[in-house]
Amino acid sequence: xxxxxxxxxxxxxxxxxxxxxxxxxxxxxxxxxxxxxxxxxxxxxxxxxxxxxxxxxxxxxxxxxxxxxxxxxxxxxxxxxxxxxxxxxxxxxxxxxxxxxxxxxxxxxxxxxxxxxxxxxxxxxxxxxxxxxxxxxxxxxxxxxxxxxxxxxxxxxxxxxxxxxxxxxxxxxxxxxxxxxxxxxxxxxxxxxxxxxxxxxxxxxxxxxxxxxxxxxxxxxxxxxxxxxxxxxxxxxxxxxxxxxxxxxxxxxxxxxxxxxxxxxxxxxxxxxxxxxxxxxxxxxxxxxxxxxxxxxxxxxxxxxxxxxxxxxxxxxxxxxxxxxxxxxxxxxxxxxxxxxxxxxxxxxxxxxxxxxxxxxxxxxxxxxxxxxxxxxxxxxxxxxxxxxxxxxxxxxxxxxxxxxxxxxxxxxxxxxxxxxxxxxxxxxxxxxxxxxxxxxxxxxxxxxxxxxxxxxxxxxxxxxxxxxxxxxxxxxxxxxxxxxxxxxxxxxxxxxxxxxxxxxxxxxxxxxxxxxxxxxxxxxxxxxxxxxxxxxxxxxxxxxxxxxxxxxxxxxxxxxxxxxxxxxxxxxxxxxxxxxxxxxxxxxxxxxxxxxxxxxxxxxxxxxxxxxxxxxxxxxxxxxxxxxxxxxxxxxxxxxxxxxxxxxx
Amino acid sequence: xxxxxxxxxxxxxxxxxxxxxxxxxxxxxxxxxxxxxxxxxxxxxxxxxxxxxxxxxxxxxxxxxxxxxxxxxxxxxxxxxxxxxxxxxxxxxxxxxxxxxxxxxxxxxxxxxxxxxxxxxxxxxxxxxxxxxxxxxxxxxxxxxxxxxxxxxxxxxxxxxxxxxxxxxxxxxxxxxxxxxxxxxxxxxxxx
Numbered sequence: 001x002x003x004x005x006x007x008x009x010x011x012x013x014x015x016x017x018x019x020x021x022x023x024x025x026x027x028x029x030x031x032x033x034x035x036x037x038x039x040x041x042x043x044x045x046x047x048x049x050x051x052x053x054x055x056x057x058x059x060x061x062x063x064x065x066x067x068x069x070x071x072x073x074x075x076x077x078x079x080x081x082x083x084x085x086x087x088x089x090x091x092x093x094x095x096x097x098x099x100x101x102x103x104x105x106x107x108x109x110x111x112x113x114x115x116x117x118x119x120x121x122x123x124x125x126x127x128x129x130x131x132x133x134x135x136x137x138x139x140x141x142x143x144x145x146x147x148x149x150x151x152x153x154x155x156x157x158x159x160x161x162x163x164x165x166x167x168x169x170x171x172x173x174x175x176x177x178x179x180x181x182x183x184x185x186x187x188x189x190x191x192x193x194x195x196x197x198x199x200x201x202x203x204x205x206x207x208x209x210x211x212x213x214x215x216x217x218x219x220x221x222x223x224x225x226x227x228x229x230x231x232x233x234x235x236x237x238x239x240x241x242x243x244x245x246x247x248x249x250x251x252x253x254x255x256x257x258x259x260x261x262x263x264x265x266x267x268x269x270x271x272x273x274x275x276x277x278x279x280x281x282x283x284x285x286x287x288x289x290x291x292x293x294x295x296x297x298x299x300x301x302x303x304x305x306x307x308x309x310x311x312x313x314x315x316x317x318x319x320x321x322x323x324x325x326x327x328x329x330x331x332x333x334x335x336x337x338x339x340x341x342x343x344x345x346x347x348x349x350x351x352x353x354x355x356x357x358x359x360x361x362x363x364x365x366x367x368x369x370x371x372x373x374x375x376x377x378x379x380x381x382x383x384x385x386x387x388x389x390x391x392x393x394x395x396x397x398x399x400x401x402x403x404x405x406x407x408x409x410x411x412x413x414x415x416x417x418x419x420x421x422x423x424x425x426x427x428x429x430x431x432x433x434x435x436x437x438x439x440x441x442x443x444x445x446x447x448x449x450x451x452x453x454x455x456x457x458x459x460x461x462x463x464x465x466x467x468x469x470x471x472x473x474x475x476x477x478x479x480x481x482x483x484x485x486x487x488x489x490x491x492x493x494x495x496x497x498x499x500x501x502x503x504x505x506x507x508x509x510x511x512x513x514x515x516x517x518x519x520x521x522x523x524x525x526x527x528x529x530x531x532x533x534x535x536x537x538x539x540x541x542x543x544x545x546x547x548x549x550x551x552x553x554x555x556x557x558x559x560x561x562x563x564x565x566x567x568x569x570x571x572x573x574x575x576x577x578x579x580x581x582x583x584x585x586x587x588x589x590x591x592x593x594x595x596x597x598x599x600x601x602x603x604x605x606x607x608x609x610x611x612x613x614x615x616x617x618x619x620x621x622x623x624x625x626x627x628x629x630x631x632x633x634x635x636x637x638x639x640x641x642x643x644x645x646x647x648x649x650x
Numbered sequence: 651x652x653x654x655x656x657x658x659x660x661x662x663x664x665x666x667x668x669x670x671x672x673x674x675x676x677x678x679x680x681x682x683x684x685x686x687x688x689x690x691x692x693x694x695x696x697x698x699x700x701x702x703x704x705x706x707x708x709x710x711x712x713x714x715x716x717x718x719x720x721x722x723x724x725x726x727x728x729x730x731x732x733x734x735x736x737x738x739x740x741x742x743x744x745x746x747x748x749x750x751x752x753x754x755x756x757x758x759x760x761x762x763x764x765x766x767x768x769x770x771x772x773x774x775x776x777x778x779x780x781x782x783x784x785x786x787x788x789x790x791x792x793x794x795x796x797x798x799x800x801x802x803x804x805x806x807x808x809x810x811x812x813x814x815x816x817x818x819x820x821x822x823x824x825x826x827x828x829x830x831x832x833x834x835x836x837x838x839x840x841x842x
Contacts, residue, residue, distance in 0.1 A: 515703070550710060551788075576703035577710070578686060624714070625788055 031486065038479060039489045041068040046509070049441050049502040051454065052111040052125050056473070056496030059106040061127055061138060066441070066452060066502055067477055069491030077136045077145045078106025078129045080592075086145075088592035090568065090603035091523075092292075094299035098132055098150050099286045107131045109158060110437075110499040114208070118165040118230045118337075118446030122507040124208045126161040126170050133157030135170060135201060137208055141511045146292050149210045152285035152307050153180045153197045153217075159226040159239055161201070165446070169213060169268060172199040173223035173239045180217065181283070190248035194220035197309070198239060200268055209291065214275045214308040216266065216319065219372050220246055222255070223264070225330050225396075230446050231337030233355045235269035238340055242327035244371075255327065256346060260379065262321040262371075263331050263342050265358060274315045280308035295522040297600055313373050320362060321371060322353055323379040330396035330437075334405065334420055335446050339384055341397045341405065350394050350407060352423065354384035385423040391416045395436055396499075398443030400480055401450035406443075408435035408455065415455055415478065417485060429485040431476055433459040440480070441502035449504060453478045453485065456497040463490055473497055514578040516599035523601035525570035530554050535646040542567045544633070544646075548582035548596065549574040550623040552648065553616070556631030560644030563635060567606040569616070573598050583619025586633065593619050608635040651754075655832045656746045659754065662828035663742025665821055669694055669735055674818030675772070676700070677798055679708065680810040690720075692772070694731040694818065697722045715796055715807070716787025717779055727771055734764055742829075751833075758829045765822065773800050 041047055047065030055062050059079030063072045080087030080096065087096045087104060096102055106129040114124040124146075125138040133154035139146040151157055156175030163170050177194040179185055185193045195217055202213040221241040229236040244261045247254030274280065283306070290301040312319050322340075330343035340353040360366075361381035368376045391409020394416075399405050404426070407416045413434045417427040437456045441449040455476040463474055472492035479486040518528055527533045527547045533554050534545045542565040547554040553571075561567050571584045575598040584594040589606045596602045608614065618629035636642040651659070673691035678700070681688065688707060689700030697720060699705040709719045722728055738761060745753035780797025783790075791807075798804060798811040805811075 575710070577707045628788075 035479075035486065035488045039067040039069065039477065041065065041070075046505055048505060049449075049452075050505055050508055051439070051441075051500050051502040052113070053456070053475070053493055053500040054108050054111050054127065054496070054498040055494050056109070056498055057107050058495030059108050059129070060495065061108065061111055061125065062494050062497075063143065064491075064493075064500075065505075066454065067488065069475070069477060069489050071494070073143055074494060075138055075143055075145065077127060077138065078108055078134065078148075080104045082592035083595065085592045085594045085602060085604060088604065089594060090605060091296075091298040091601075094301040095145060095148055095290045095292065097290055097301040098134070098288045099152070099303070100132065103132055105131075106134065108495070108498075110161065111501050112161050112163050112170070113501045113503055114167050114203070115163055115165055115445060116167070120442060120445055120501075120503050120507070122503055122511070124167075124203075125501075126163065128157050128160035128172065130156055130158050130175065133160075133172070133174075135161045135172060135210065137203075137210060139208070140508055141513045143512070144292070146208070147210060148288075148290045149201065149212070150287040150289070151199050151201075151212070152287040152304075153215055153283070153309065154199065156222075159198075159223045162226040162228055162237070163203075164228040164237065164268070165230050165234055167203040167205070167208075169228070169237075170201040170203060170210065171226050171228060171237050171239075171268075172201060173197070173218075173226055173241075175222050175224060177220035177222065181285075187248055190220060191246050194246075194248075196220055196223050196241075198223065198264070198266060200271065211289075212287075212304075212307050214271065214280050214310055216271065216310045216312065216315075218264065218312070218319070219374070221261070222251075224328070227331050227333045227340075227444065228268075229333055229337050229355065230335070233333065233337040233340075235267055236355075237266050237268055238322075238331045238333065239264040239266065240324065240328040240331045240342060242329075260323040260325050261327055262376070263324045263328060263340065263353070264374075265320045265322055265340075267318050270318045271310060271315060274310060274318065275308060279314045280310045282306055283309045295520070297516070297521065297523055317362075319374050320358075321374055321376045322358065322382050323368070323376060324351055324353075325349065332397040332399075332405075332444060335399050335401075335448060337446070339420060341407070343395045343397065343407065345393050345395055345410065347394065348389075348392075350387035350390035350397075350418075352384045352387065352420075353382045357384065358382045385421075387416075387418050387423045387425065389416075389425060390418070391428065396438055398438055398440040398453065399448050400440055400443065400453075401448045404480075406438060406440060406453050406480070406485075408438045410434050410436065410458070415453060415485060417480075427484050429478060429487065431455040431457055432463055432474070432490070433457055433461060437497075437499040439500040439502055441504070444501075449502075451479075451481055452488075452502075453480050454500055454502070456493075456500060458496070460492075464492060475500070514598075515576055516597060518572075518574065518576055518599040521572070521599055521601060523570075523572075525568075525603060526601040527554075527570075527572045527574075529574070533646075535560065535644050537644060540565050543570065544568065545570045545572075547572050547574045548584065548618065548629075550580065551618075551625035551629045553584075553618070553629065553631045555646035555648045557648070557650070558631065558646045559634040559636075560642045560646075561608060561633055561635050562640060562642065563608055563611060563638040565608065565635075567608060567633070568603050569594070569606065570601055570603045571596050572601040575599070580622055581620050582622055582629075584616060585619050586616040587614045595620060611635050611637050651746075651749050651751070651832065655835060656749060658828050658832050659746040660743060662825040662832075663739045663746065666735055666739045666742070666825055668821045669818045670732070672817035672821065673698075674816060674822070676814055676816040678812040678814075680812070681808050683808075691816070693728075694735055695728050697725070697728070712796075714787065714789045716784030716790070717796055718782060718784075720779065725775065727768075727775075731768070738764070742825075754829060754833060758826070758833065761822075761826055761829070765826075769800070776800065 049066040051064040061075040076086035133151040137147040155178040158175035159173030161170040174196040222243040243255035324342040325344040326346035328342040366381040391412040393411030477489040573596040675692035
């Protein structure tokens with residue numbers, strides 16, 4: 001019966017969607033001049049906000065300007081990038097190390113800016129990897145990946161990396177439950193053998209360095225998304241979960257049977273206390289912790305062997321389940337920290353829970369049974385209100401600075417604006433098509449900056465010039481400064497833009513690094529000047545320590561390499577001038593190029609296969625004489641004994 | 651000299667100390683590739699970049715036209731000038747203490763001569779840098795030299811050079827004007 005209802009709902013949703021789509025193009029035609037003015041950033045002027053978007057299955061993070069929608073940078077995070085040599089150069093390979101070895105790709109989902117007192121502080125950006133559970137930290141002075149931490153006892157790191165008000169913890173919950181620890185069991189033994197975990201990753205206040213504080217072992221549901229509390233709910237973090245049916249096959253039907261699934265409310269302060277009291281068990285594990293050493297500019301990968309795991313049975317009062325209708329997806333906490341919105345993706349209403357009521361319900365033990373000893377709170381005892389007609393398939397909610405909330409509805413393809421407290425819908429606007437997350441600048445913090453909402457759409461279809469079957473992904477910018485939301489701009493994005501966060505430009509641009517200081521470069525193969533350039537043989541390793549400046553390499557004629565050698569080109573960019581990177585590529589190298597920022601040293605490995613003389617050159621147009629920036633390396637026969645010679649200008 | 655004049659003279663001398671804290675000349679270089687600005691500060695005892703790496707960057711760029719590197723250590727004037735300034739300060743104070751008109755004249759004359767010779771020397775350095783070009787330079791334009799102006803503006807290929815006296819020079823001028831004032835005042839007093 002219920003199954004039928006859902007089916008009808010979905011079908012009608014799609015039909016509605018199609019109807020809306022059909023008349024959409026007329027709707028948005030009006031007011032084009034006004035919209036154009038709002039998104040026009042004159043040449044040489046700057047955007048108001050930086051927006052960090054998840055690159056989705058590209059594994060990277062993209063940096064956009066809002067309101068113009070211009071792409072500034074793709075930050076390589078979880079995937080190799082042949083353009084910048086990220087994951088190819090000897091210095092960066094270790095960033096992609098895991099307990100499974102080197103992994104060239106990742107699935108990036110949720111960018112999350114660091115916070116102080118519940119407001120973005122512009123220090124770091126965190127982002128999760130879903131497939132091989134990891135969390136990365138990006139340094140916002142360099143806009144480069146500084147650290148990647150693998151998560152043990154985890155599968156499908158989706159509910160991550162949401163952050164507490166002062167970066168005390170980055171949280172991470174498991175979308176897939178698996179046997180913990182992993183073992184060879186029948187898949188059908190799911191209910192007995194499978195569990196999820198919720199990880200609390202500590203963040204060092206000054207360096208930002210991550211370490212796993214503790215993990216909580218939870219029943220084998222699918223933990224989907226999360227948000228930490230704020231203000232009164234500071235000590236708590238909230239995690240949605242679906243598949244409370246604990247299905248292990250055909251989840252689209254079997255995990256949609258229950259009328260309500262849960263939001264897990266975790267008191268992390270209490271968990272911290274239990275951990276300090278020794279209630280957590282030390283469990284053997286194996287997980288990689290990779291960080292970019294600032295001085296040597298080289299990634300270091302360390303395997304960690306232990307993790308603290310808390311069982312809720314040993315930690316009473318630490319975790320409660322709040323019933324939430326129909327496979328909730330997003331869980332979002334309003335700026336006051338009082339209301340917790342659950343996006344029941346198959347629900348017809350949007351439930352909003354009250355933090356105060358939750359605390360009272362816990363005090364009064366208003367429970368409705370338990371799951372493995374975790375008390376289930378009574379829905380009516382916790383609910384603050386329900387938003388009626390929130391659109392079909394409500395997923396995610398963000399907040400503005402005026403007491404309104406904005407919820408995406410995937411199936412009806414719209415953003416619905418509603419008022420916190422009265423729960424009434426005040427406006428709705430079509431999106432093209434089917435939004436997942438949305439982003440209001442500062443919209444998940446204590447102090448939203450408001451002004452815009454960005455819809456991050458899952459379907460692109462006819463919005464741009466067609467490019468064959470594979471289309472770009474799509475974001476849309478809406479003005480929310482007035483009573484009615486107004487569509488301002490469509491702009492294409494890279495990978496699936498799962499989520500985005502925005503921060504006022506002035507908070508970051510003043511800290512943005514221009515160069516790396518050559519004098520601070522402690523790379524073991526750095527050449528801090530022409531005098532330190534050299535070529536040396538160490539067994540079958542042939543190390544070329546070379547300098548790049550406009551417009552030559554020092555040295556540029558190199559002899560003495562042999563077939564079968566591992567030739568390492570350690571290229572230091574001598575420049576100390578803004579925006580003068582040099583590139584490096586050698587003919588026939590089955591490896592990437594190098595792109596070296598001023599003052600940096602980067603190393604690429606070349607294994608020459610045939611004798612001959614091979615040219616190398618600068619790949620980044622650096623100066624008027626860039627085309628002259630080249631050199632030759634001679635490769636002699638494997639059994640020969642060539643003399644090492646290296647020169648410049650002879 | 652009246653007490654007031656002697657104090658003024660002492661102030662004129664002591665204020666010369668400021669010359670060590672501010673550049674005497676500044677050259678702004680404006681190029682399409684450098685919207686953030688590029689330039690040099692000329693001090694009595696050193697040459698520095700306007701921004702932290704400007705000197706290195708300018709030297710790097712100059713190699714295209716074959717200009718010699720600006721190496722402050724290779725400019726002997728930069729080690730002599732500070733002593734001259736210190737001597738001027740000392741003599742000024744001495745003149746103020748011994749309270750002799752001739753001492754002030756000597757001070758002022760020396761001052762003016764030093765200033766004029768300094769300016770001429772600066773011009774000579776600019777001339778040398780601008781004309782003494784490496785014949786193997788990648789960019790050679792017949793008849794083109796790259797001497798920056800002493801004061802004012804000049805287009806040198808893609809770079810617009812603007813050269814102006816800076817705070818240090820104004821301090822020197824202030825000193826000279828005060829000593830003029832002291833002498834003139836004394837004369838008027840004498841006539842009456």
